[in-house]
Amino acid sequence: MTVESIIAQKRNTLKTDRLDMSFGELMNMFDDKELYITPEYQRVFRWSNFQQTRFIESVLLGIPIPPIFVAEDDDGKWEVVDGLQRISTIFAFFGILENLPEKNNSVLTQGEMVAELEGITIDSLSIKLKTTIKRSVCRVEIVKWDSQEDIRYELFNRLNTGASPLSEQEIRNCIFRAYSVDLNQVLRDIATIPEFNILISPSSTKKEQMFLEELTLRFFAFKNLNAEFKTTVPQFLTEFMRDVSKGEIEFDLEKEKEQFIELIKILNEKYGKSLFRPKGNFALHIFDSIAYALPKSFTDYKTNKELIFDRIDKLLVDTEYNSIGTSTFSNMRIKYRMNRALEIFLGA
Numbered sequence: 001m002t003v004e005s006i007i008a009q010k011r012n013t014l015k016t017d018r019l020d021m022s023f024g025e026l027m028n029m030f031d032d033k034e035l036y037i038t039p040e041y042q043r044v045f046r047w048s049n050f051q052q053t054r055f056i057e058s059v060l061l062g063i064p065i066p067p068i069f070v071a072e073d074d075d076g077k078w079e080v081v082d083g084l085q086r087i088s089t090i091f092a093f094f095g096i097l098e099n100l101p102e103k104n105n106s107v108l109t110q111g112e113m114v115a116e117l118e119g120i121t122i123d124s125l126s127i128k129l130k131t132t133i134k135r136s137v138c139r140v141e142i143v144k145w146d147s148q149e150d151i152r153y154e155l156f157n158r159l160n161t162g163a164s165p166l167s168e169q170e171i172r173n174c175i176f177r178a179y180s181v182d183l184n185q186v187l188r189d190i191a192t193i194p195e196f197n198i199l200i201s202p203s204s205t206k207k208e209q210m211f212l213e214e215l216t217l218r219f220f221a222f223k224n225l226n227a228e229f230k231t232t233v234p235q236f237l238t239e240f241m242r243d244v245s246k247g248e249i250e251f252d253l254e255k256e257k258e259q260f261i262e263l264i265k266i267l268n269e270k271y272g273k274s275l276f277r278p279k280g281n282f283a284l285h286i287f288d289s290i291a292y293a294l295p296k297s298f299t300d301y302k303t304n305k306e307l308i309f310d311r312i313d314k315l316l317v318d319t320e321y322n323s324i325g326t327s328t329f330s331n332m333r334i335k336y337r338m339n340r341a342l343e344i345f346l347g348a
Helices: 003-012 023-031 039-043 049-061 084-093 127-135 149-159 168-175 183-191 194-200 204-208 211-223 233-245 253-274 284-297 305-317 319-323 331-345
Strands: 016-022 068-072 078-082 137-144
Touching (some): 016 023, 023 127, 023 137, 049 084, 078 137, 168 211, 183 211, 183 233, 183 253, 194 211, 194 253, 204 211, 211 233, 211 284, 284 305, 284 331, 305 319, 305 331
Antiparallel strands (some): 016 137, 068 078
């Protein structure tokens, strides 16, 4: 195929639309549940009071603002994907983010251009300025749910460039939430396990960016990897999550969940956070290697836990393994590390 025909084919797989809407219209849609922000996204509304004030100041002054980005489902409802911080700022200021009482009904700080905004709330703002915000227009970019998943992911990823962008896992969480196999829910359930939080010890920012959910997805993906992957790791994870969510890969959600939780508790009891933080920073390559090699060597974790500990201890000090390097951008290095880990776990 020629470059022109390939581009034409790709363009035809994407269905988009755009509208100019006022914030008042968007608030009405939100109240009518025609525009929604999932609880997972509301949780990552993380703009500071200064950032929120700066945005509202921009709206009041008529400064052009970037568009928001939504995905339209089969019922015509919109889910916010990009622009979460901006739209949540308006909704919180007007007091309609009921699920976030600690961030709802926000109080403005001193503005950069209008210092007198300090201490202002929706109740103390004049009717004229309330109306100014409600009538301010925002461009809404719409992607239809019947667009192909890989194109939606790429579009989300490339437009996701705000001051507090979504992580790749947050984007996956949106794209694959509507399928029959709810892998999303399993990832979220495991992320709440206390032992997992101790074992990984993520920062609050990492937790907001769904780092624990992504690690769980990595474990499942590398555990079930029986051949080489030729893409980047993020794309490999996205394709795995897509195929599981659509039922194209046989995947027993409850069994996989129970086994992983069992392993988490065993590892946490023995190592705590030191396992994946031998030098302080989180060692993703160790997590990936264990995810790939351990389940291929042991199916019963409890019965073999002492042997598992022995293999992990050998892996951590293995000269050959540690000499490979830890670059996350080289598939060849990832392959070498995983293969060496498998040799160690199999007792070779």
